[in-house]
Amino acid sequence: MKEKKNAEDNVQYVPVVDGGWGWVVVVGSFFIHVFADGIVYSFGLLLEIIMKEFNASNTKASVIISLLTGLNLGMGPIASAVTNKYGCRVTTILGSLIATI
Structure with a gap:
């Protein structure tokens, strides 16, 4: 009798290479949305x-x-057009400078 092989037998797992940096990005994004959207959603109180x-x-x-x-x-x-032309880093820095004015 011929032995069947599962597709899972050939799967190779790749180790995580980001060193946890992805979680830092997730937490940072969470706080950005809490503060930015919190102002909008709580405006009724103010x-x-x-x-x-x-x-x-x-x-x-x-x-x-x-x-x-x-x-x-x-x-x-506008941010999309600037990102397409100059990249994410320049757009982020430019947006931060405009936001401080």
């Missing part, structure tokens, strides 16, 4: 405080979050 502090209507105070969301989403195509 809306009343902003309205009282600046004596503004609901409509005028809501312009803040509208501009924030619009600029975040609107910069995507």
Whole structure:
């Protein structure tokens, strides 16, 4: 009788070569999303405080979050074009410099 071989018998496992750096990237990405998206999602809590502090209507105070969301989403195509032309590192540095202004 002929012995059947499993496909798993020929599998070779490659050792992990990143040394755990992938987890550092995952944790860093998590915190970036918590802080960046946390501001947007918690704006409803700040809306009343902003309205009282600046004596503004609901409509005028809501312009803040509208501009924030619009600029975040609107910069995507521009960032994509810069990334295609100059690469990720230059785009990240340029975005960081613009964000500090």
